[in-house]
Amino acid sequence: MNYQMFTDIGDIAVGAIVRYHNDRAEVDHSGLYDLVLGDLERLQTVTAFAEATDTDVREAVYQICLELRPVPVFRSVRNKSVDTV
Numbered sequence: 001m002n003y004q005m006f007t008d009i010g011d012i013a014v015g016a017i018v019r020y021h022n023d024r025a026e027v028d029h030s031g032l033y034d035l036v037l038g039d040l041e042r043l044q045t046v047t048a049f050a051e052a053t054d055t056d057v058r059e060a061v062y063q064i065c066l067e068l069r070p071v072p073v074f075r076s077v078r079n080k081s082v083d084t085v
Contacts, residue, residue, distance in 0.1 A: 001064060004056035010049055014040065018061060022068050029069035033062055 003014040021035040037058065044052035051057060 003060045029065045033065040
C-alpha cells in the first residue's frame with residue numbers, strides 16, 4: 001500500500017501501524033484512524049519519517065481505515081412511495 005511516504009520503508013512503517021491497530025482495536029473507522037494518527041505523530045519525531053503527518057499521508061491512512069472498517073449506511077424506506085412497472 002502506498003501511504004504517500006517519501007520512502008518504501010516509510011510506507012512499510014505506516015502500514016505496520018495500521019495493521020497493528022486494525023488487528024487489536026475494537027473500534028469503528030474513526031476510532032481506528034485516531035489510534036493510527038496518534039502513532040503517526042510519534043513516528044514523525046524520527047527524522048527519517050518526518051512526513052508521517054503530512055496531509056497526503058493522513059488522507060491515505062483515512063481511506064484505508066474506511067476500507068478496513070466501512071461505515072454502515074442505513075436508508076429508511078418508511079413512508080416513501082415507490083413507482084413500479
